[in-house]
Amino acid sequence: MSSHNETTTEPGAVGALVGEVVGDEIVVKPKRAHWLLLLIPFIWCVVLAPWANSVGYVFGSVPFLLLWMIGGILIGCAAIAIVYSIDRALGQLEVV
Amino acid sequence: MVLVIGLSIIVGAIAFGLYFALRGTKMDVEEWSVGGRRFGTFIFWFLLVGETFTTFALLGATQGIVSGGAPGYYIFGTVVLSAAVGYFVVPRIWKAGKRYGFTTMGDFFSARFDSRWFGAVITVFGIIAILLYARVQLTGLAIILEALLGIKMSSLVYVIIAGLAILVFVLIGGMRSSAFVGIIKDVLLVVALLVVAIGAVSAAGLSSVAELFDTVKRDFPEAVALPGLVGEANTNIWWWMSFLLLTPLGAFVLPHAFQVSYTANGATTIRKNQVLQPLYSLFYVFIALIGLSAMIALPSMSPQEANGALLFFVEQEYPSWVVGLLVGAGVLTALVPTGVIVVTAASMFTSNVIGIFAPARARSLPTIRVCVVAFTAVAVLITAMQSDALLSIMTGVYSAVGQLAPALFFGLLWRRATAIGITTGLVAGGLIVALPQLNGPLLQLLPEGTVSGIPALLVNVILAVTVSLMTKPPRAEAIAVGMSLNAEVAPHMKAAQPIS
Numbered sequence: 001m002s003s004h005n006e007t008t009t010e011p012g013a014v015g016a017l018v019g020e021v022v023g024d025e026i027v028v029k030p031k032r033a034h035w036l037l038l039l040i041p042f043i044w045c046v047v048l049a050p051w052a053n054s055v056g057y058v059f060g061s062v063p064f065l066l067l068w069m070i071g072g073i074l075i076g077c078a079a080i081a082i083v084y085s086i087d088r089a090l091g092q093l094e095v096v
Numbered sequence: 097m098v099l100v101i102g103l104s105i106i107v108g109a110i111a112f113g114l115y116f117a118l119r120g121t122k123m124d125v126e127e128w129s130v131g132g133r134r135f136g137t138f139i140f141w142f143l144l145v146g147e148t149f150t151t152f153a154l155l156g157a158t159q160g161i162v163s164g165g166a167p168g169y170y171i172f173g174t175v176v177l178s179a180a181v182g183y184f185v186v187p188r189i190w191k192a193g194k195r196y197g198f199t200t201m202g203d204f205f206s207a208r209f210d211s212r213w214f215g216a217v218i219t220v221f222g223i224i225a226i227l228l229y230a231r232v233q234l235t236g237l238a239i240i241l242e243a244l245l246g247i248k249m250s251s252l253v254y255v256i257i258a259g260l261a262i263l264v265f266v267l268i269g270g271m272r273s274s275a276f277v278g279i280i281k282d283v284l285l286v287v288a289l290l291v292v293a294i295g296a297v298s299a300a301g302l303s304s305v306a307e308l309f310d311t312v313k314r315d316f317p318e319a320v321a322l323p324g325l326v327g328e329a330n331t332n333i334w335w336w337m338s339f340l341l342l343t344p345l346g347a348f349v350l351p352h353a354f355q356v357s358y359t360a361n362g363a364t365t366i367r368k369n370q371v372l373q374p375l376y377s378l379f380y381v382f383i384a385l386i387g388l389s390a391m392i393a394l395p396s397m398s399p400q401e402a403n404g405a406l407l408f409f410v411e412q413e414y415p416s417w418v419v420g421l422l423v424g425a426g427v428l429t430a431l432v433p434t435g436v437i438v439v440t441a442a443s444m445f446t447s448n449v450i451g452i453f454a455p456a457r458a459r460s461l462p463t464i465r466v467c468v469v470a471f472t473a474v475a476v477l478i479t480a481m482q483s484d485a486l487l488s489i490m491t492g493v494y495s496a497v498g499q500l501a502p503a504l505f506f507g508l509l510w511r512r513a514t515a516i517g518i519t520t521g522l523v524a525g526g527l528i529v530a531l532p533q534l535n536g537p538l539l540q541l542l543p544e545g546t547v548s549g550i551p552a553l554l555v556n557v558i559l560a561v562t563v564s565l566m567t568k569p570p571r572a573e574a575i576a577v578g579m580s581l582n583a584e585v586a587p588h589m590k591a592a593q594p595i596s
Contacts, residue, residue, distance in 0.1 A: 053322050053333055061313040080183060
């Protein structure tokens with residue numbers, strides 16, 4: 001089966017995605033490196049938890065673990081938002 | 097007063113929700129179980145965040161904080177972790193559902209692994225998992241109903257009333273009712289929580305949030321960090337790490353989450369939601385404030401007694417209109433997710449188990465409704481049989497449902513996975529979670545506190561991989577169901593090549 005590249009557009013895309021024609025189908029190949037950012041919530045809430053648990057009180061009487069987890073929501077959300085905006089700029093939002 | 101306000105909220109919300117759900121909509125299986133696949137950002141958001149604010153989040157998280165302190169803070173991690181995984185998983189599930197017309201989790205697995213028996217196996221496991229999950233919601237609902245009616249009756253009676261309420265709600269509108277009532281429930285719950293949270297500090301007899309933290313530090317010093325006040329291994333750092341790891345893995349194989357994924361109108365809607373949902377979980381900060389205030393105001397309670405801590409606290413220290421508001425919102429909070437669970441269990445069982453023996457009934461709405469009654473009854477039974485701290489029940493649920501995760505993740509990521517391999521792993525994992533004779537020895541090998549779901553999952557994966565490699569892989573068309581969802585037929589070939 002020979003293959004060559006062809007551009008195609010996905011619904012809702014900003015630009016054109018590159019797809020490879022394989023036989024009867026165009027197989028879209030998205031860029032996915034930025035998805036590593038999706039690991040950030042795990043690193044924050046699981047991997048770093050033992051450290052956060054050991055810090056104790058902060059600002060006098062506030063448990064650090066509590067603040068850390070609230071921070072985890074904010075940072076994690078930002079990470080997912082960045083992944084989303086990169087996908088949107090690349091026109092890949094509808095590429096599953 | 098409590099009864100009046102609470103009941104008006106509940107009846108009003110349900111009537112309102114049913115009206116909007118049914119207005120101008122022909123009710124068929126696709127409408128009833130996946131909302132006709134038309135839910136845009138706004139409704140889809142509410143349906144999914146309805147999962148953020150379940151009875152567990154309300155009562156269970158409070159229970160965790162009131163009886164232990166730090167262990168309750170794990171709840172902050174659950175939604176953001178699930179959103180990170182969901183960004184990848186949910187759009188795929190949705191696309192597969194749209195392309196092949198799936199309405200249940202079983203449909204996906206039957207197609208992806210080329211075996212209706214495999215779909216039935218997954219369905220049965222999935223139903224067991226969500227009945228356990230329903231136990232959490234029903235336990236909570238029974239507690240809230242007792243607060244609403246103010247009559248001391250055996251908890252069995254309240255659990256039965258809870259079951260009946262869910263039945264009425266679900267039999268008429270299915271998934272669409274849940275979506276619409278869910279919107280009302282989320283708004284009301286946020287209002288109720290705000291009201292309670294604003295008053296929490298003074299209800300505990302203190303003058304500021306700073307004084308709240310100072311008092312907790314002085315009187316409950318172990319609450320600052322894991323393992324918390326009770327101080328046992330079942331809420332220590334290993335419990336925390338293993339439970340938080342299992343939660344996002346299990347979240348998408350909870351069959352109702354799977355089914356809800358089908359309801360969106362596109363991958364963009366889904367992904368936008370994954371960004372926004374964790375922000376909604378910032379409301380858990382109010383739960384933390386309320387929980388810490390309750391810790392000070394209430395006498396010390398065992399973890400199981402603390403299931404009702406939020407309600408006791410509000411009943412004791414707040415005017416009755418607040419209690420009515422909270423109770424009304426609380427009933428809706430239990431009804432909506434449980435409604436979704438029961439719809440899911442019923443559609444799944446009908447399509448993927450009954451459907452094998454009586455194909456004509458696979459999508460029959462009346463059959464599904466009979467199953468709704470049956471599953472609600474079973475859920476009521478298991479809830480009534482034994483009571484436990486909500487946090488413990490939930491840990492068990494995720495250990496169990498986590499065993500389905502390899503089926504989903506291998507299905508989306510590994511061509512070589514086979515039905516026999518995954519089933520072997522699944523059965524082994526399930527047995528390990530269920531039988532103390534098996535999980536006891538395995539847990540000795542891991543740090544104390546680790547939840548049983550983790551060693552079970554490890555064995556599960558090892559077996560799934562080994563046995564898959566020894567058995568025949570599914571056909572290419574089946575593998576495509578999970579792994580080639582972006583392939584589009586080239587335009588010049590469209591007429592000759594239908595996508596089936």
